[in-house]
Amino acid sequence: xxxPKTKYDxxxxxxxxxxxxxxxxxxxxxxxxxxxGSEALKNLVLGGVGSFTIVDGSxxxxxxxxxxxxxxxxxxxxxxxxSACAFLQELNDAVKAKFIExxxxxxxxxxxxxxxxxxxxxxxQLVEDSMVKLDRICREANVKLVFVRSYGLAxxxxxxxxxxxxxxxxxxxxxxxxxLNNPWPELRSFVETIDLNVSDPVAHKHIPYVVILVKMADxxxxxxxxxxxSTREEKREFKDLxxxxxxxxxxxxxxxxxxxxxxxxxxxxxSSEVQQISNDxxxxxxSNSSDFWVMVxxxxxxxxxxxxxxxxxxxxxxxxxxSTELYINLQKIYQAKAxxxxxxxxxxxxxxxxKMGRDPSSISKPTIKSFCKNARKLKVCRYRxxxxxxxxxxxxxxxxxxxxxxxxxxxxxxxxxxAVDRFAANYNKFPGQFDGGMDEDISRLKTTxxxxxxxxxxxxxxxxxxxxxxxCRFGASELHVVAAFIGGIASQEVIKLVTKQFVPMLxxxxxxxxxxxxxxxxx
Amino acid sequence: MADLDVPQSKSRDLDKLLLxxxxxxxxxxxxxxxxxxxxxxxxxxxxxxxxxxGCELLKDLALSGFSNLDVIDMDRIEVTNLNxxxxxxxxxxxxxxxxxxxxxVMERVSGVKIVPHFSRIEDKEIExxxxxxxxxxxxxxxxxxxxxxGVACGFLEYDEDDTPRxxxxxxxxxxxxEGFKGHARVIVxxxxxxxxxxIWLFPPQVKFPLCTLAETPRNAAxxxxxxxxxxxxxxxxxxxxxxxxPEHMKWVYDxxxxxxxxxxxxxxxxxxxxxxxxxIIPAIASTNAIIxxxxxxxxxxxxxxxSKTLANYLTYNGGEGLHTKVTEFVRDKECLVCGPGILIExxxxxxxxxxxxxxxxxxxLLLSKASVKHGKNSLYMQAPPVLEEMHRPNLSKxxxxxxxxxxxDTIHVFGTALKNxxxxxxxxxxxxxxxxxxxxxxxxxxxxx
Numbered sequence: 001x002x003x004p005k006t007k008y009d010x011x012x013x014x015x016x017x018x019x020x021x022x023x024x025x026x027x028x029x030x031x032x033x034x035x036x037g038s039e040a041l042k043n044l045v046l047g048g049v050g051s052f053t054i055v056d057g058s059x060x061x062x063x064x065x066x067x068x069x070x071x072x073x074x075x076x077x078x079x080x081x082x083s084a085c086a087f088l089q090e091l092n093d094a095v096k097a098k099f100i101e102x103x104x105x106x107x108x109x110x111x112x113x114x115x116x117x118x119x120x121x122x123x124x125q126l127v128e129d130s131m132v133k134l135d136r137i138c139r140e141a142n143v144k145l146v147f148v149r150s151y152g153l154a155x156x157x158x159x160x161x162x163x164x165x166x167x168x169x170x171x172x173x174x175x176x177x178x179x180l181n182n183p184w185p186e187l188r189s190f191v192e193t194i195d196l197n198v199s200d201p202v203a204h205k206h207i208p209y210v211v212i213l214v215k216m217a218d219x220x221x222x223x224x225x226x227x228x229x230s231t232r233e234e235k236r237e238f239k240d241l242x243x244x245x246x247x248x249x250x251x252x253x254x255x256x257x258x259x260x261x262x263x264x265x266x267x268x269x270x271s272s273e274v275q276q277i278s279n280d281x282x283x284x285x286x287s288n289s290s291d292f293w294v295m296v297x298x299x300x301x302x303x304x305x306x307x308x309x310x311x312x313x314x315x316x317x318x319x320x321x322x323s324t325e326l327y328i329n330l331q332k333i334y335q336a337k338a339x340x341x342x343x344x345x346x347x348x349x350x351x352x353x354x355k356m357g358r359d360p361s362s363i364s365k366p367t368i369k370s371f372c373k374n375a376r377k378l379k380v381c382r383y384r385x386x387x388x389x390x391x392x393x394x395x396x397x398x399x400x401x402x403x404x405x406x407x408x409x410x411x412x413x414x415x416x417x418x419a420v421d422r423f424a425a426n427y428n429k430f431p432g433q434f435d436g437g438m439d440e441d442i443s444r445l446k447t448t449x450x451x452x453x454x455x456x457x458x459x460x461x462x463x464x465x466x467x468x469x470x471x472c473r474f475g476a477s478e479l480h481v482v483a484a485f486i487g488g489i490a491s492q493e494v495i496k497l498v499t500k501q502f503v504p505m506l507x508x509x510x511x512x513x514x515x516x517x518x519x520x521x522x523x
Numbered sequence: 524m525a526d527l528d529v530p531q532s533k534s535r536d537l538d539k540l541l542l543x544x545x546x547x548x549x550x551x552x553x554x555x556x557x558x559x560x561x562x563x564x565x566x567x568x569x570x571x572x573x574x575x576x577g578c579e580l581l582k583d584l585a586l587s588g589f590s591n592l593d594v595i596d597m598d599r600i601e602v603t604n605l606n607x608x609x610x611x612x613x614x615x616x617x618x619x620x621x622x623x624x625x626x627x628v629m630e631r632v633s634g635v636k637i638v639p640h641f642s643r644i645e646d647k648e649i650e651x652x653x654x655x656x657x658x659x660x661x662x663x664x665x666x667x668x669x670x671x672x673g674v675a676c677g678f679l680e681y682d683e684d685d686t687p688r689x690x691x692x693x694x695x696x697x698x699x700x701e702g703f704k705g706h707a708r709v710i711v712x713x714x715x716x717x718x719x720x721x722i723w724l725f726p727p728q729v730k731f732p733l734c735t736l737a738e739t740p741r742n743a744a745x746x747x748x749x750x751x752x753x754x755x756x757x758x759x760x761x762x763x764x765x766x767x768x769p770e771h772m773k774w775v776y777d778x779x780x781x782x783x784x785x786x787x788x789x790x791x792x793x794x795x796x797x798x799x800x801x802x803i804i805p806a807i808a809s810t811n812a813i814i815x816x817x818x819x820x821x822x823x824x825x826x827x828x829x830s831k832t833l834a835n836y837l838t839y840n841g842g843e844g845l846h847t848k849v850t851e852f853v854r855d856k857e858c859l860v861c862g863p864g865i866l867i868e869x870x871x872x873x874x875x876x877x878x879x880x881x882x883x884x885x886x887x888l889l890l891s892k893a894s895v896k897h898g899k900n901s902l903y904m905q906a907p908p909v910l911e912e913m914h915r916p917n918l919s920k921x922x923x924x925x926x927x928x929x930x931x932d933t934i935h936v937f938g939t940a941l942k943n944x945x946x947x948x949x950x951x952x953x954x955x956x957x958x959x960x961x962x963x964x965x966x967x968x969x970x971x972x
Contacts, residue, residue: 006602007613013798013805014702035586043808046606063535065633069582072631091609152539153820153830171843206739319742324786327741432539466546473543477536480586481820484579488812492703492841495809502703505845513820514547515831518847 004048004094011047019499020048024094026119026498028052031104031134033084035480036150037124038070039487044494045088051096052088053118056081057103067480105130108137116141120494124148124487125478128390128421135160135386144497147386148490151420152474153513154413155486159493159504160386163282165292166379167371168501174377177314180213180264181228184313190333191215194326196245204247208322208330209257216242216257217264229265238264253321269309270376277378278303287356291363294356295371296378298348302341311375312341342372379503384523389508390418393523395457401521402461410510410519412463416471417510419449432475442472470514486511533634534559537588540829549828558827563590563634566826569655570594571644571671573620575806576661576698578610579815581624584659585632587823593655595640595647596621607808649674649935650899653693657822660697661815663804665725666948668697672710672718673950676861677935679712681954685863687713696821698814702805703841707817707833709825715835716854717861727943728802743783743790747799750778766801775800813839859887864933864952871923871957875903878922882936890949893938897926905938923957930960 005012012020026049030037033056041052060075060083068084075083081099089097100107104123107114108130115121115137123134123145131147138145139162147158179187191214198204217228220238229238239261246254270278277283278300282293289297303311315338317331346368350360371378398415401407423445424430431441446468453461489509496504507522532538541559545552568589570580573596584592600608600615600623610627611620621639629637640647644667652658652674662668675693682688695710697718710717735741736749755764755775765771776796783791797803817837824830833849840846856862865887869878875895882890895902902917902925904910917925926932933954940949 007605009603009606009794009797010803010806011606013794013803014807039812042609043812046609046808048606061535062531062533066533067536067586069586069631073633090612092605169843172840321735322739322741324739324741324788327739328787432543438543469546473539473545475539475543477539479536479540481583481816481823484583484812484816485820488809488816489841489845492807492809492813493845495807496841502841503843505841509845513830516817516833516837516847516849520845 008048015495015499015501019501022499023495024048024050026050027117028494029115029118029121030054031107031121031123032056032125033068033070033080034064034125034150034478035068035483036148036155036478036487036490037122038068038084038088039484040122040124040148040490040494041084041088041487042070042091043488043491045091045095045097047495048092048094049498051098054081054085054088054099055102055104055107056084056099057101057106067478067483069480108134112137113141115143118143120144120146120497122146122148122490122494124490125150127424128418129425132387132390139385146490146493146497148486149417150478150483150486150511151417152471152477152479153482154417154471154474155482155511155513156414156417157486157489157493157505157509157511158386159497159506160383161497162382164381164383164497164500164504165290166381166500166503167292167367167374169374169377169379170502171377175263175266176316176318177376178210178263178317179310179313180210180260181217181266182268182310183214184337186333186337187214190329201247203323205251205253206321206323206326207253208320208326209253209260210317210320210330211326212242212245212253212257213260213264216245235261235265256320270303270311274299274311274376274378277380280380285352285356287358289356291367294352294363295345295349295368297352298345299371299375301348302345306341306344312345312372313338314373314376315339338372342369345372381504381506383506389523393456397521397523398456398458399461401519406517407519407521408464409467409512409514409517411521412467413471413512414508414510414521414523415449415452415463416445416467419445419452420471420476422452423448430476432472434475438472442469445472482511482513485513534588541588541827545829548830549824549832552828554829559588562588562826565591566656567591567593567654568822569652569658570661571658571667572596572661572663573608573610573624573639574598574604574661574663575607575700575808575811576815576818577620578608578624579811580659580661580698580819581610581628581637582632583815583819584822585628585635585637587819588827589822590635592625592635593638593640594621594625595642595644596624597641597643607806607811609808644670648899649677649896653678655693657825658693658695659818659822660695661818662697663699668718669722670948670950671695673860675710676712676717676719677933677950677952679861680933681713681863694825696818696825698818700806700810700814702807703810705810705814705839706837707814707821707839708836709821709833710835711825712861714854716852717858719860720855720858721836721852740782740786740788743779743788743792743795744799746782746786746788746791747775747779747796749782750775751800754778754782766797772797772800810839810841813841859951864954866954866956868956868958869922871921871959873922874919875922875925876918879903879918882938888936888951889941890936890938890951891940893936896935896937897932902926902934922955923960926955928960929957931956 028049030041033054058080060071060078060080064071070084070087079101081101085097085099121138121143145160149155191211194211196215229235239258242257278296283296283300285294285297315335317334349363349368353360398411401411420430431445432438449463493504496502505520507520509520512518542554544554566589568584570577573594598620600611600618600620602616604611610624615623619641621641625637625639629635658675675695678691678693680688680691692712698707731748736745736753740746776793779791779796821833824832834851836850836852838848879893882888882893892905894904903914933952935952937950939946
């Protein structure tokens with residue numbers, strides 16, 4: 001193996017060559033390189049992101065030495081962007097590193113077109129007003145955006161993208177696609193070639209459970225007017241029926257069949273989530289539809305035609321007790337069906353592209369194949385504009401969370417993180433930023449939070465005094481550990497957005513460093 | 524908004540938490556410069572492991588007000604570490620992790636002292652671990668966690684009424700990651716569940732049945748494990764397989780390919796061969812950063828009381844959306860490791876030899892080949908041979924004498940225990956009480972003897 005491949009081995013096992021290539025193609029812009037920004041970027045540089053540009057206009061102060069690993073004693077008085085850029089470059093020479101010594105807020109106000117060159121912008125430690133402006137700029141330019149803020153023991157991460165579609169969502173747990181209750185002709189005829197009453201005990205205990213369950217489902221349906229087990233009682237009886245076919249207690253294949261019996265009872269057809277995606281208005285394709293939606297349009301046609309209510313077959317089977325021969329043959333039958341489904345899908349995709357006036361070969365075979373394999377796991381994530389959330393958040397969600405013990409700390413911090421920006425706009429400092437005058441700051445923050453709640457339509461809602469006091473105590477500090485935690489989360493979200501694998505967070509993540517009862521709020 | 528007239532200190536941000544009083548804080552929080560300075564001066568923290576978590580822990584601790592750190596790791600740097608173990612460079616490959624990690628953090632953060640230990644954790648004296656205020660675990664093996672947990676819980680003493688004594692508690696913070704998932708937990712022996720109390724959180728590793736490998740292989744992993752576990756010993760006799768030897772790995776890969784072709788099984792690659800044989804856990808920088816930060820934040824809270832403590836187990840899952848969850852696990856009151864210990868009543872005349880034999884039959888222990896340690900003193904050691912021979916004369920002496928003729932005390936026994944039909948190394952604490960020694964009435968709780 002070559003050195004870069006070896007270096008990235010542990011992550012290639014997660015997102016593969018395709019994910020890595022996407023990462024290496026990405027150019028990232030970081031706004032402000034305090035510890036939150038530096039730590040977020042560090043994780044991406046290590047992973048091999050293509051290039052980064054740091055925008056920060058500040059000089060390194062002595063206080064920065066205590067919370068930022070990307071500066072040292074020799075950097076005091078120098079450009080923070082320059083210092084962080086040099087230290088980050090040390091971590092991976094394959095990454096193109098750049099910095100611009102300028103205040104991000106100036107850039108947002110004076111040069112909005114600057115941002116359109118990037119794949120993604122990580123905006124750290126911005127106040128509300130700048131967030132709203134940057135969000136508009138990035139939406140317009142179709143640049144992905146992740147906001148990150150550390151504030152004492154609190155903080156947030158917020159993804160903002162108009163639409164993020166995922167083919168390879170890699171769910172942790174997902175029911176395999178075996179079609180035990182809906183076998184296609186080739187699977188059925190293969191199953192029929194196998195005799196469950198075979199006298200050889202070795203052969204008997206090496207019949208794969210897929211075969212056992214398809215046969216049992218048939219047997220059941222014949223004696224139950226073509227229905228499959230549905231009540232709890234029937235399901236139990238079905239398992240007993242499977243058990244009755246065992247000829248000795250050490251038959252693992254029958255044990256597996258009983259454990260997998262629920263797959264026979266699983267509903268046929270596509271899930272409500274996939275249904276929802278195919279009903280999305282974007283699935284009515286037009287000339288500017290993305291490849292994803294073109295393929296969804298093809299999927300929709302497939303399901304109501306060749307698929308007979310089902311998506312294209314995934315084509316893989318889990319390991320199960322079996323003779324080698326039967327397992328390999330079974331595997332081939334699933335693969336053949338998946339390939340046949342793919343060919344139908346490919347034809348439909350090409351036809352749709354042609355109708356749209358696009359080059360019919362503009363979506364590659366591997367992409368369509370991957371889409372077919374993952375058709376049951378498609379995801380579409382859409383994010384409200386930050387401006388909309390800020391001016392009109394879900395009041396019911398806020399009030400519900402405030403009343404819930406597990407959520408109240410997090411939603412309290414959400415309000416207070418916004419209140420401190422209003423405070424700063426009014427008083428030209430953050431509450432508790434400087435020693436002295438703490439009592440006054442506390443009472444001012446309380447008033448500010450109250451008026452914010454009123455503006456949001458949460459009249460009569462009060463925040464606990466303890467939380468307000470804590471917020472003032474934090475005094476806009478940026479602690480290294482909080483920065484590392486929140487920056488870490490931000491970089492993980494960036495990886496998901498850039499590789500288009502896994503599922504990014506939906507909503508606003510509020511970090512609660514007091515007791516770790518952090519929450520993802522849908523506002 | 525920065526006020527340029529205010530003199531700056533390196534602990535500008537941390538001071539907000541350490542110098543100011545708060546309402547949502549620990550019961551013993553005493554804010555002030557003394558707290559901050561004492562943390563720098565007197566608190567010593569041990570980081571176990573200088574890998575993905577360990578590198579992050581060292582950096583995080585160094586930037587969280589701690590100046591006296593030690594790090595222990597027996598491994599050397601490999602190329603595959605570089606995607607996340609950010610203190611290492613390509614030119615460091617082959618050097619001891621602990622030494623390079625310590626050096627890099629000290630270069631960057633002035634005033635921090637980190638002592639590296641290029642050593643196995645088992646090779647340190649037990650007392651070595653007692654010098655630290657907190658132990659931070661950045662490990663990837665259950666065995667190593669169990670060992671450290673056993674040592675830290677071994678320091679815990681109980682009063683007569685089985686109340687744990689606070690000054691003997693050795694807190695640990697523990698992190699672990701796999702891909703986009705991870706956990707961080709706080710273990711305060713005697714207060715929160717120790718690693719052993721919740722050992723069920725780690726399900727046993729699934730192994731393929733040998734008959735599948737030998738007779739009915741179905742997938743690529745089966746072919747690889749056949750080459751690794753069956754074919755290698757068959758062909759190489761006594762020569763043991765070394766997963767870090769590229770030629771050995773290549774041989775297993777070639778054999779796995781042959782077997783896969785024979786059975787028509789697809790999917791054997793060199794990368795998969797390494798993954799299966801070395802049981803590689805995928806790892807990325809971001810997850811390690813998140814989990815280590817959580818562990819360090821809890822370390823800061825335990826030491827300073829500057830906020831509430833995590834109670835007591837945080838799980839993080841960033842694969843599908845983002846989920847964090849806090850679970851409050853409860854202690855196993857009868858835990859062999861952090862519990863009051865197994866009380867054993869003995870005659871003052873019983874010899875060490877007899878005592879070791881007894882451990883083997885004791886229903887709660889079933890401990891064979893036991894080594895025995897009393898505080899810093901080894902009473903008997905099974906290995907290495909030199910030390911075994913040195914301690915052998917002790918076997919015929921009464922345990923009472925060897926323990927300095929105290930009426931009762933705690934001892935540690937280390938050996939092989941039979942747990943879930945599997946032999947595992949086990950370190951256990953015993954509370955030994957001698958019958959007939961001064962002031963002891965007959966105890967009805969007596970077991971053994």
